[in-house]
Amino acid sequence: MRLCINIDHIATLRNARGGIEPDPFAAAMICEHAGADGIVVHLREDRRHIKDHDVRKLRETITTKLDLEMGASDEIVAIALDIVPNLITLVPEKRQELTTEGGLDVVAQKDKLMNVIAQFHKKKIPVSLFVDPVMSQIEASKEIGADMIELHTGEYAEATGEKELQQLLKEIASAARYGKQLGLEVNAGHGLNYLNVSAVAAIPQIDEMSIGHSIISRAAFVGLERAVKEMIALMK
Numbered sequence: 001m002r003l004c005i006n007i008d009h010i011a012t013l014r015n016a017r018g019g020i021e022p023d024p025f026a027a028a029m030i031c032e033h034a035g036a037d038g039i040v041v042h043l044r045e046d047r048r049h050i051k052d053h054d055v056r057k058l059r060e061t062i063t064t065k066l067d068l069e070m071g072a073s074d075e076i077v078a079i080a081l082d083i084v085p086n087l088i089t090l091v092p093e094k095r096q097e098l099t100t101e102g103g104l105d106v107v108a109q110k111d112k113l114m115n116v117i118a119q120f121h122k123k124k125i126p127v128s129l130f131v132d133p134v135m136s137q138i139e140a141s142k143e144i145g146a147d148m149i150e151l152h153t154g155e156y157a158e159a160t161g162e163k164e165l166q167q168l169l170k171e172i173a174s175a176a177r178y179g180k181q182l183g184l185e186v187n188a189g190h191g192l193n194y195l196n197v198s199a200v201a202a203i204p205q206i207d208e209m210s211i212g213h214s215i216i217s218r219a220a221f222v223g224l225e226r227a228v229k230e231m232i233a234l235m236k
């Protein structure tokens, strides 16, 4: 089980003052030092946190892997093809949303996404699709050539009642099994925190998790290195 850390909110904090600190590059170094298996950044169309130069600098400096999360717009695809991250994670992106609000509708956009995946494959960049734990979306992801799926855990993370929580966890586990059966690598992410991560980490078919907000929030109180180490301990 690998942990990739989304450091977008280091850039959010930096941009609040328009200066250079805290530096996402420095955050990435600390995460790697603390045991993270990869660094995730989302280059949004509105550049509200991570900027183009951050992605370029991270590409040159990180020693684990760079997972570039992005919408499938022509502009961002062109930048990603130029930077060549280790992994692309395609997500739906809406301008007004506070954060990614759900999985991609792969079924409805097969042709468009297949074309984008093919462009990345030409450069030997693997592609992950962020999808809800729904069989038809997983099947469509396989059909159009995705290497990996990232199961959206946001609904599980927001569930309040125990029954609902168990039901959503079951859906994530079945989706993970199905993804594996189809030969996809299976990641999970969104809304995972120190309280809800263990149950997801216990699903054997999940290879990797992508976690941001909770780790960066905890880092404000205990420091980034400790926040990362605590998360890794819980996952294990």
Ligand code: PXP
Pocket (backbone or CB within 6 Å): 006, 008, 042, 069, 089, 091, 099, 100, 130, 150, 188, 189, 190, 191, 192, 210, 211, 212, 213, 214
């Ligand atoms: N995975 C994807 C595809 C995301 O869009 C995000 C949020 O940027 C995350 C994981 C991390 O979510 P969180 O910040 O809630 O841990």
